Amino acid sequence: MRALVGLWRWRHNPLRRKTDLVEAWVALVAVLLIAVAVPLAGFAVGGLTRGALLQSVREQREVRHEVAGTVIKKVSRPPVDPDPETSSARDRHSRVLAEWTAPDGTTHSGTVLAALVSPDPGDRFRLWTDEHGQVVGRPLDDATASTHAALAGIGAAVAVAGLVEGARRLVVWRIVLQRYDRWDQAWEKAGPDWGRTGTGL
Incomplete structure (x- = not known):
């Protein structure tokens, strides 16, 4: 300024x-x-x-579907996660063996994370799958x-x-460098004995 x-x-x-x-x-x-x-x-x-x-x-909303899963049994927790961010997110979920019906009508089962604190067999929860029943992440929302x-x-x-x-x-x-160059040129023109000019030394 x-x-x-x-x-x-x-x-x-x-x-x-x-x-x-x-x-x-x-x-x-x-x-x-x-x-x-x-x-x-x-x-x-x-x-x-x-x-x-x-x-x-x-596009995600077209190919990802929310389906109901049913808990078959709770699965033991995985080893401790050293990343506190991911482990705190997983603490709100439980690993369960569950079954669900895909949008194409086929039945699937597998170990998934359920948004249940203490799941019991027969508990229902929501999960996202593709059209063939493979578990996928929740689609991105507008916000x-x-x-x-x-x-x-x-x-x-x-x-x-x-x-x-x-x-x-x-x-x-670059401007400052040019200034220094001009000062050096002016200094050379003045000569090394500029202070003794006319003294006869």
């Missing part, structure tokens, strides 16, 4: 260097890009992601799809802002 203020202050200053104006203009362009391109990128990526995810939700799309949009906006700021810093770095 200092460079933007400097753009106004340096307009008629005789000490103004060309690089001062370039640096101020680069800062102004960066601010405008961040103000305009960042939100546009976020909305565009978020919208495209949301559309793709909602399409995936529709989760929208949340993922929003996060993708935010990520894209942050990435664009980082690219703009990185480009601005790169340009300013």
Whole structure:
């Protein structure tokens, strides 16, 4: 922002260097890009992601079906899971041997996770299968799809802002290097004995 203020202050200053104006203009362009391109990128990526995810939700709902399972017996717990996140999610479920009828009418059985704290034989629970009765995950819902799309949009906006700021810093770095080169050239023109000029030494 200092460079933007400097753009106004340096307009008629005789000490103004060309690089001062370039640096101020680069800062102004960066601010405008961040103000305009960042939100546009976020909305565009978020919208495209949301559309793709909602399409995936529709496709999953077409091929995944919720069916009723019947507990045959409870299965002993698996070994302790070292990941606390997955183990806490599994604590709300029980591993059971169950049977269910697929949408195509065939009967299936197997070990599945049931949303039952203490299952007894004959208890019923809901599970998701494909058309042939194979157990699948619950389809993505609209709210989760929208949340993922929003996060993708935010990520894209942050990435664009980082690219703009990185480009601005790169340009300013090049400007500073040019200034140093010009100072070195001016120093060489002055000569190594500039302090003794005319003294006869």
